[in-house]
Amino acid sequence: MGDAVCMLRSAKVVMEQKSKWVVVSATSGTTNDLIDLAHAAASNSWDVCEKLLLKIQSRHLEIAKSLGLSPEHSLSKEESQFTTSSLDGLFEELNSLIRGVYLLKECSDKAMDIILSLGERLSSVLFVRALENILKEHENESVALSSQVALLDVRNILKTDDFYGKARPMTDEIIKICKRNFPNIRSENKIYVTQGFIGSTQEQNTTTLGRGGSDYSAAILAEGIGADILEIWTDVAGIATTDPRICKEARVIPEITFREASELATFGAKVLHPATLEPAIRQNIPVFVGSSFNSFAGGTWIRRESSYLPTMRAMALRTKQVLVTLTTPEMLNAHGFLFRIFEVFNLHQVSVDAITTSEISVALTVDEVTIQNQKLFSDLEEIAEVHVEEKMTLVSLIGNNIQQTAGLGKKIFDAIAEINVRMICLGASRHNFCFLVEEKFGPQCIQRLHKVFIESH
Numbered sequence: 001m002g003d004a005v006c007m008l009r010s011a012k013v014v015m016e017q018k019s020k021w022v023v024v025s026a027t028s029g030t031t032n033d034l035i036d037l038a039h040a041a042a043s044n045s046w047d048v049c050e051k052l053l054l055k056i057q058s059r060h061l062e063i064a065k066s067l068g069l070s071p072e073h074s075l076s077k078e079e080s081q082f083t084t085s086s087l088d089g090l091f092e093e094l095n096s097l098i099r100g101v102y103l104l105k106e107c108s109d110k111a112m113d114i115i116l117s118l119g120e121r122l123s124s125v126l127f128v129r130a131l132e133n134i135l136k137e138h139e140n141e142s143v144a145l146s147s148q149v150a151l152l153d154v155r156n157i158l159k160t161d162d163f164y165g166k167a168r169p170m171t172d173e174i175i176k177i178c179k180r181n182f183p184n185i186r187s188e189n190k191i192y193v194t195q196g197f198i199g200s201t202q203e204q205n206t207t208t209l210g211r212g213g214s215d216y217s218a219a220i221l222a223e224g225i226g227a228d229i230l231e232i233w234t235d236v237a238g239i240a241t242t243d244p245r246i247c248k249e250a251r252v253i254p255e256i257t258f259r260e261a262s263e264l265a266t267f268g269a270k271v272l273h274p275a276t277l278e279p280a281i282r283q284n285i286p287v288f289v290g291s292s293f294n295s296f297a298g299g300t301w302i303r304r305e306s307s308y309l310p311t312m313r314a315m316a317l318r319t320k321q322v323l324v325t326l327t328t329p330e331m332l333n334a335h336g337f338l339f340r341i342f343e344v345f346n347l348h349q350v351s352v353d354a355i356t357t358s359e360i361s362v363a364l365t366v367d368e369v370t371i372q373n374q375k376l377f378s379d380l381e382e383i384a385e386v387h388v389e390e391k392m393t394l395v396s397l398i399g400n401n402i403q404q405t406a407g408l409g410k411k412i413f414d415a416i417a418e419i420n421v422r423m424i425c426l427g428a429s430r431h432n433f434c435f436l437v438e439e440k441f442g443p444q445c446i447q448r449l450h451k452v453f454i455e456s457h
Contacts, residue, residue: 001024001025001027001028001123001127002027002028002029003027003028003062003063003066004062004063004066004067004130006028006292007063007067007126007127007130008067008130008133008134009292009293010024010127010130010233010292011127011130011131011133011134012134012295013233013292013295014131014134014191015131015134015135015138016295017231017295019191019231020185020186020188020190020191020192020225020227021185021191021192021194021221021222021225021227022127022131022191022192022193022194023154023194023195023196023214023215023217023218023221024120024123024124024127024193024194024195024196024214025119025120025123025196025197025214026119026120026122026123026197027059027060027063027119027122027123027126029059030056030059030119030122030123031116031119031211033052033055033056034056034115034116034118034119035112035116036048036052037049037052037053037056037098037115038098038101038107038111038112038115038116039107040052041098041099041101041102041107042101042102042104042105042106042107043105044102044105046102049098049102053094053095053098056094056122057091060087060091060122060126061087063126064087064126064129067126067129067130067133068129068133069087069125069126069129071086071087071088071091072086072087072088086125087122087125087126090118090121090122090125093118094115094118097111097114097115097118098115101115108164109164109165110164110205112164112165113164113165113167113198113206113207113208114205114206116197116198116208117155117195117197117198117206117208119197120154120195120196120197120198120214121153121195121198123195124151124193124194124195125151127193128149128151128193131149131191131193132148132149135148135149148189148190148191149190149191149193150190150191150192150193151192151193151194152192152193152194153194153195154194154195154196154198154199154217154221155198155199155200155204155206156177156200157174157177157178157181157194157221157224158174158198158199158200158217158220158221159173159174159177159199159200159201159202160199160200160201160207160209161201161207162201162203162205162207163207163349164207164208165208165210166208166209166210167199167201167207167208167209169199169209169220170202171220171223171279173202174220174221174223174224175223175224177224178221178224178225178226179224182225185225194221195217196213196214196215196216196217196218197209197213197214197217198217199217209275210273212273213273214273215232215234215272215273215276216273216275216276218230218232218276219275219276219277219278219279219280219285219287220279222279222280222283222285223279223280223282223283223285226283227285228285229285229286229287229288230280230285230286230287230288231287231288231289231290232271232272232276232287232288232289232290233290233291233292233295234271234289234290234291234292235291235292235293236271236291237252237290237291237294237297237298237299238252238253238254238271238289238290238291238298238299238300239252239253239256239261239264239269239271239272239289239300239302239314240252240253240271240314241253241313241314241315241450241454242314242315242316242446242450242454243269243270243316243317243446246317246443246446246447247446247447247450249450249451249454249455250450250454251454252298252299252300253300253313253314254298254300254301255300255301255302255303255306255307255308256300256301256302256303256306256313256314257302257303257304257305257306257309258277258280258281258302258303258304259431260306260313260314260398260399260400260431261277261287261302262274262277262281263396263398263429263431263432264314264316264396264398265277267316267318267353267394267396267398267432267434268316268317268318268319268394268396269314269316271289272289277302280302281304284304286301286302286303287301287302287303288300288301288302289302309400309401310399310400310457311399311400311401311402311405311408311453312397312398312399312402312453312454313398313399313400314398314399314454315395315396315397315398315446315449315450315453315454316395316396316398317393317394317395317396317442317443317446318353318393318394318396319393319439319442320367320368320369320393320439321353321365321366321367321368321392321393321394321436321439322365322366322367322368322370322371322388322389322390322392323363323364323365323388323389323392323422323423323436324363324364324365324366324380324386324387324388325361325362325363325386325387325388325389326341326361326362326363326364326380326383326384326385326386327360327361327384327385327387328360328383328384328385329360330384331359331360331361331362331384332359332360337362337383338357338362340383341362341380341383341384344376344379344380344383345376347379348373348375348376348379350366350370350373350376351366351367352364352365352366353365353366353367353394354394354423354425354434354436355425356423356424356425362384363423365392365394365423365436368390371388371390389422391438391439391440392422392436392437392438392439393436393437393438393439393441393442394434394435394436395434395435395436395437395442395445395446395449396432396433396434397412397432397433397434397449397453398431398432399431400430400431401430402426402429402430402431402432402433403426403427403429403430403433404430408433409426409433411452411453412433412449415448415449415451415452416437416441416444416445416448416449419437419441419444419445420437420438420441421435421436421437422435422436422437422438423435423436424436
């Protein structure tokens with residue numbers, strides 16, 4: 001939601017869909033500006049801080065003016081714990097936080113999370129006004145609008161652990177809070193608006209779920225209130241067979257299963273946060289992905305079962321990968337070696353994306369940011385010889401019964417015959433075939449494979 005026009009358009013979608021609960025992201029570019037702001041404060045660059053503070057404030061004040069909202073006006077008048085401040089109050093909080101970071105010359109993960117929370121908290125205040133404006137245009141009732149739209153502070157609902165920067169939700173506690181405070185949500189004449197991406201610990205310390213976590217937040221809350229449907233409205237009309245920016249022949253998929261969509265999200269598709277579908281799968285909540293720019297353009301339904309299960313449904317790239325190869329003769333005919341490796345990764349809380357093994361070697365992929373963890377690699381070197389290859393991309397083909405389809409591997413490798421493949425993963429999932437190539441060859445692989453498996457059918 002980049003401006004008032006985008007907010008009003010999204011508010012119309014809420015009205016058309018008769019939504020009961022709305023989860024919003026920060027305005028376009030704000031999260032990046034907040035990250036830059038925190039880093040500038042920690043590096044003693046107050047001139048840069050002032051410019052970024054003014055940029056963030058001006059962006060939101062411009063939207064507020066277009067929506068007819070005064071900065072000092074607090075939208076939520078409910079006398080409950082679920083309230084959020086006015087724009088002015090949030091600007092003051094941001095200023096105080098940044099001055100604190102500037103004085104300390106340090107921005108901890110805990111401090112970064114509360115700074116980043118301001119993006120969604122500002123956006124939600126603005127979106128309530130946008131929604132009120134749309135309701136006013138379409139409703140000829142004398143009922144006060146404040147009784148129809150309620151602004152909630154999600155930090156009082158979405159409880160997490162204290163792993164700042166990528167907190168994990170406390171599912172059972174969230175469900176209890178939702179049942180206790182919103183027992184009759186279907187019959188209420190209200191639309192609740194709240195924030196994505198953020199939560200809080202039991203001690204009320206603000207946390208974030210990681211970048212792109214707003215749709216994940218929506219799924220968690222959908223599970224909490226027992227929603228009938230989870231709708232994700234973004235800037236694209238559903239999930240495509242591959243990234244349209246890489247392959248212009250990409251097609252929107254009308255229906256896909258939970259398992260296929262989970263694989264796509266995990267291995268690089270940008271439409272969904274990788275964890276989004278977990279709550280929906282647990283409660284069997286159908287998920288719809290559509291475009292807020294054109295709500296009538298159709299989209300993608302994600303369900304437990306699908307009537308059409310093609311061998312090849314879609315393909316994705318997971319970029320910025322690093323290939324780590326661990327080699328030692330001690331692995332030969334020895335037990336417990338993989339346990340020792342994963343014990344190290346568990347200690348450092350690092351996730352492995354793909355893995356293959358041989359008699360004396362283990363090859364695995366991790367995100368590029370992992371190479372900054374020098375202690376991780378120091379601990380691995382105590383177990384085996386470590387070799388690292390950077391600037392790699394994981395190419396994933398997602399479908400059904402892949403490991404039981406004869407001749408599939410030949411078709412794949414014939415299509416990319418002159419591109420060197422560094423690692424192959426097949427067999428762990430019947431929905432996924434993935435392999436590793438140099439980053440520069442990733443788009444070319446997708447274009448060729450899409451032509452063979454999607455465009456020719």
